[in-house]
Amino acid sequence: MAGVQTAVALREQGHAGPVTLVGAETHQPYDRPPLSKAVLLGKAEGSAFDIDFKALGIGLRLGTEVTGVRLAERELDTAAGPVPYDVLVLASGAEPVRLPGTEGVPGVHLLRTLDDAERLRPVLAEQHDVVVVGAGWIGAEFATAAREAGCSVTVVEAAGRPLAGALPADVAAPMAAWYAHSGAELRTHARVERVEPGAVVLSDGARLPAGAVVVGIGARPATRWLAGSGIELGAHGEVVADDHLRSSAPDVYAVGDCSSFPSGRYGERLLVHHWDNALQGPRTVAANILGDTPVAYDPVPYFWSEQFGRFVQYAGHHAEGDELVWRGDPAGVAWSVCWLRDGALAAVLAVGRPRDLAQGRKLIEAGTRLDPALVTDPSVPLKKAAL
Numbered sequence: 001m002a003g004v005q006t007a008v009a010l011r012e013q014g015h016a017g018p019v020t021l022v023g024a025e026t027h028q029p030y031d032r033p034p035l036s037k038a039v040l041l042g043k044a045e046g047s048a049f050d051i052d053f054k055a056l057g058i059g060l061r062l063g064t065e066v067t068g069v070r071l072a073e074r075e076l077d078t079a080a081g082p083v084p085y086d087v088l089v090l091a092s093g094a095e096p097v098r099l100p101g102t103e104g105v106p107g108v109h110l111l112r113t114l115d116d117a118e119r120l121r122p123v124l125a126e127q128h129d130v131v132v133v134g135a136g137w138i139g140a141e142f143a144t145a146a147r148e149a150g151c152s153v154t155v156v157e158a159a160g161r162p163l164a165g166a167l168p169a170d171v172a173a174p175m176a177a178w179y180a181h182s183g184a185e186l187r188t189h190a191r192v193e194r195v196e197p198g199a200v201v202l203s204d205g206a207r208l209p210a211g212a213v214v215v216g217i218g219a220r221p222a223t224r225w226l227a228g229s230g231i232e233l234g235a236h237g238e239v240v241a242d243d244h245l246r247s248s249a250p251d252v253y254a255v256g257d258c259s260s261f262p263s264g265r266y267g268e269r270l271l272v273h274h275w276d277n278a279l280q281g282p283r284t285v286a287a288n289i290l291g292d293t294p295v296a297y298d299p300v301p302y303f304w305s306e307q308f309g310r311f312v313q314y315a316g317h318h319a320e321g322d323e324l325v326w327r328g329d330p331a332g333v334a335w336s337v338c339w340l341r342d343g344a345l346a347a348v349l350a351v352g353r354p355r356d357l358a359q360g361r362k363l364i365e366a367g368t369r370l371d372p373a374l375v376t377d378p379s380v381p382l383k384k385a386a387l
């Protein structure tokens, strides 16, 4: 996504010289969000980007894994030989974290690539008993699709609630009920001891029958190929970019899931693994490659998830200590949560309330202070809560 968007943005912003996209996968570049939704259920064949790369003069080198970068020579290493560059944009994304000890065990799946989704389609079609490891975004979306396909679904989560890494306990608590309503069993505080062919064994001895196991326990930046290159990597293995999305090496930029950037708006470094970041970041990268005046990247992060019949959206970034304000009843079908920092909206989570999201995003962007008493009233449009 970020690589494709960078190439397109370079053309849109007037770059006339050669642009080459190098990617390990053999498929035409494609969009990932549909993989856990329409593609998985067979409602869409694929999700290739509707972009005429040839007409745009963008060279595609597919099926080409980059194994290293030599900064002094300005060259990438591939099995097919070196690829020279004047400017390099790192957009290698993220790779799913594997469950230790499951490599080579038949029936264990990840969900990151089109190939993964294609392997999982028959699992859904044949209505296997499925065990999902991890109640994060991917786990929830996969469980949704598997229930829709008629599979029996058990979701195993080591933490005490879904989305433990992303949302505070009281915000995530109502989401646990969504699993049960869909007919999926959510087992929290549950650790996988081992996966055997046909079963998942938990550390409390429980044995869950599993025709297939889908592991969704997070993703980490796909940067192993940069080890020893001299490009600075951060605590999560991500490329450390500056506010202009430049890496520590000259003429090397980094964007999308593989890199973090310092957020001026939130006063901390953000590592964002969401689609919108892979759309917005590339525009800044292209502007900084081509322009004389550096452009800072300081977005209001945004993402969405479709799970258990609900449209979940989030904009901004919250931290411990922000004031949490509820809008609406979390037991209902539509509600939101706002986080206020020093009276201004820092983040909004909207479940089935896209207007809250749209208005909230603008209020965050503008740094508007809100009246918490009005924010709590879901019948008052969020923008009317502005002070």
Ligand SMILES: Cc1cc2nc3c(=O)[nH]c(=O)nc-3n(C[C@H](O)[C@H](O)[C@H](O)COP(=O)(O)OP(=O)(O)OC[C@H]3O[C@@H](n4cnc5c(N)ncnc54)[C@H](O)[C@@H]3O)c2cc1C
Residues within 6 Å of the ligand: 001, 002, 003, 022, 023, 024, 025, 031, 032, 033, 034, 035, 036, 064, 065, 066, 067, 091, 092, 093, 094, 111, 112, 113, 138, 222, 225, 255, 256, 257, 258, 272, 273, 274, 275, 276, 278, 302, 303, 304, 305, 306
């Ligand atoms: C199943 C799924 C569903 C999602 N749904 C949502 C959603 O609903 N909402 C949302 O906001 N976000 C969603 N996301 C997240 C979103 O898709 C990602 O944030 C986005 O794809 C990131 O773009 P990227 O270009 O940084 O990485 P990617 O899209 O992963 O692209 C990186 C590419 O680099 C290639 N690559 C890696 N290393 C090398 C190498 N050494 N040599 C050559 N090529 C290499 C990879 O093969 C890959 O094709 C979803 C992700 C997945 C996996």
